[in-house]
Amino acid sequence: MMGVKQRILNILIAIDQLAWVLLTLGKGHPDETISAAAWRMEQQGKLAGRILRPLIDALFRPLERDHCWRAYQSEAMGRQLPDAYRCR
Known part of the structure; x- marks a missing residue:
């Protein structure tokens, strides 16, 4: 079962991804x-x-060092994908 913290994080990531697409007028990658992207x-x-x-x-910086690099690595490795979408 998914905890409250994970649900909040999911919502914040979705808002972030939407903001990126809106800021780029649809040119940014939707996920x-x-x-x-930075x-x-x-x-x-x-x-x-x-x-x-x-x-x-x-x-x-107070929460995590190298945040942007870590975010890029997470995207590149598909860490945010649900189990159903991961290659096995």
Whole structure:
């Protein structure tokens, strides 16, 4: 059974993903968080990534180091996927 903390986290991630798609006027990946996108864009040498990634990482520093890199890794490895969608 899913706990209350996980449900709240799921809602926050969904809001984050929606915000990213809205901010990019539909150009952003629909399953990508702003943090993961910031890391990806910085690695691509884009100005938005070079600005956003350090800001986001600074905001999350009290909770987690290297937040954007961790968010990108989570997306790349499909860690957020339910068991039913994971390759076995």
